[in-house]
Amino acid sequence: MRSRLAAIVYVPLALVILLLGMLYAASVTRAHQQEVFLDRLRDVTYLVLPARQAIVADDPSLVAGDLARYREVYGISAAVVDQSGATLVAEDLQVHDYAERHAALAGRRAEMREAFWPWDAQRIVVAEPLFDGGDLVGALVTASDAGGVQRAIWQSWALLGAGGVVVALLALVLADRTAGWLLRPVRAVDQAMEKMGGGRLDERIPPSTGPPELQQVVTRFNEMAERVEHLMRRQQEFVANASHELRNPLNALMLRVESLALTVPPEDADEVAHVRAEAERMAEILDALLLLADGGSMGVAQPVDVADVVARRVEGRRLLDPDRELRLARPGGEVLGLVDPTALESALDTVVDNAVKFAPAHELVDVAVVRGTGTVEVSVRDRGPGVPSEQLDRLTERFWRSPGHSSVKGSGLGLAIASELMTAAGGGLRLELPDDGGLLVRLQVPAWTED
Template identity: 60%
Template sequence: MRTRLAIILFVPCVLVLVLLGAAYSGNVARANQQEVYLDRLADAGYLVITARQSLTADDPAIVAGDLKRYRDVYGVGAAVLDQSGAVWASNGLDADDLDERHAALAGRRGEAALSTLPWKADRIVVAEPVYDGGDLVGAVLTVSEASSVSRSIWSSWGILVAAGLVMCVLAVVIAHRTAGWVLRPVRAVDAAMGEIGRGRLDARIPPSTGPPELREVITRFNAMAAQVEHSMHRQQEFASNASHELRNPLNALMLRVEDLALSAPDEHATEVAHVRAEAVRMAHILDALLLLADDANLAAGARPVDVVELVARRVESWRLLAVGRHLAFDDAPEGAWAELNEIALECAFDAVLDNAVKFSPDGGRIDVTVGVPDDGDAAGMVEVTVRDHGAGVPPEELERLAERFWRSPGHGTVRGSGLGLAIASELLATGGGGLRLALPDGGGFEVRLRMPALAPEAVS
């Protein structure tokens, strides 16, 4: 963008310089020739006097001496013509091929043929009529070689081109610096937005950056960033405080459930197992809330994780909680490693598996697989697939399942808050992954947890 703006500022300057330079160079060329022409015209005026005397006295010798001295001193060819156009006297000039003599013999001064191009300025001809008492008696012609004039024009053009190049360089520097000065606030906003996007909510822009017209934008951006930072901190503090405040009563509840399990009759074992499962699920939700409340710790906790081992461990833990459901964990390939926060992956997987358990019928099957696809949109990712064989959801509701607090109208009687898939999606997104929801053939619901794969050689 800086280059485009610099070009926008530079091109008009160059066009103005070219137009002015072309006009000035033409004027310089004509002025140099005009100066020589006027000088030769003055010389011709002096020669007219002696030519008149020579023509009226019928003696060519009167003017011949002046013509010779003129040639010797100035190197300019000159000739005097009589009224018939014949050469009366000359210092070596052949005047027969000069068209300007016709105008002088007709009683008019020959016009100066001035050129704006130095290679066309080959000679300067002056033709002056000679009168005696109002009668035309002859003409005086002088012819000057224009090599010196051409050199002068070339020299003037060279100086003009050099000055133009210097002006172009200055225009480039000024345009580049002006573009940088104008765009400095834009770059500062872009850098600050990048910092905020990476979690540095305290990123701000110096208010003195850029032209005055953009400083108000910077002021408003800083105010907006401060408000966003304040809101994010309030949300993080609320989630963190709520999680910590709920953990103590939850721990106490789990202890009482374990005491109850020791003393409860066998016929209540199923109800006790359900209560224990709900308490464990609540503990996982609190862990996820704590992670989401502290993005810095979530990113700092990233390390190589054996996804197969982690999923196998969590499936074994869930076998005790998924009462009445059959958890099937298929054989997984070796070397399915990813670099992320292990607790984040555990919480995301638990949220997805809890969702599958809730919506699977008694005796239903839940399939869990781990894979490393090598094509499609999952290439370069480790993919954990959790599929239940429940009723599924209508296709039009699929895109809304990962929204916070949204629940399908057809599942209003099923326990839950509508946060599980949303929390799992956000936890995976912090590590560059995400969720993919699908309705597989044969019914049920399928969730794919994806995270960037780690090359085996990168695993220490």
């Protein structure tokens, strides 16, 4: 964006510089030509008197010496012609084809030609009519090589081009700095939003030196950040208070249930078991709710051997439920991913618990670790009843349960917890329905490399 904005600023400046340079180049060319013309005109004015005397006296020697000296000193050819156009005296000059000669013999004074480009100039011709007592008696014509004025024009253009390049570079720097000045508040907002997304809710943007409109955006962003931080702090306080206020009474209730179980008659033991199960279910729901509420507060992502983490959690699940067969497939060696290990373990436990819950007791639950391109994937596959394809996207919604599984114990928070944990850890969760039934859950985390 900075380059595009700099181009928007620079292109008009470059066009203005180019236009001014062309106008100045034309002005410099005209100035050099005018300087040479005026110099020749002064020389002609000096030579007019002896040239007129030579024509009146019909004596070429009166002006021949001056023309020869003029040719010797300045290298400029000259000639004097009478009223009929015949050449009276000439110093290395043939004047018959010059338009300036005809104009002078018509009584018109010398005028500078229209401005010419240096590559078009060949000779500079100045012709002045000669009058005697008001009568036209002839003309004085000078012709000089245009090489000197060409070199002067080219040198001036070279200096002008060098100066134009310097000015263009300065304009480019100015455009880039201007674009940076305009975008500085935008860049600051982007960096602050990135840091806030990473958990730094106290991030604020200092007053910017950008344009007033973007300074107002910075002010609004800081106000929004203050509000977000306040709301998040209130949420964290609620989580802490809920954990304290709900868990303690629930633990006390479970203790009372256990005490009651020791005193009730045997025929009421089933009722006590139901109460105990409901209390345990309430504890599970409370843990899930607290975990969801605090899901964005995960640890820092770090290089983790995903295969080792998965192997440990699968082995722990086997020890907890030895009757359930879990099959683990993993590649050899380390499989490094960039993730918070606690988030990965919690999400994997939740997904495996969900698979075990819905898979028939005699069916395998497959867990696999796959090293992909840029990602590491942990898949958990059960062979349970699955869900209709139109319900697949709703499995990660909080408290949503498939109507076909309403009789299965649960709160509808398992996959929602796993999804939010993986998202907070920088990864993701994807659900698929295999062709032969069941549900396939893929936990994906970024791969870690030395680079």
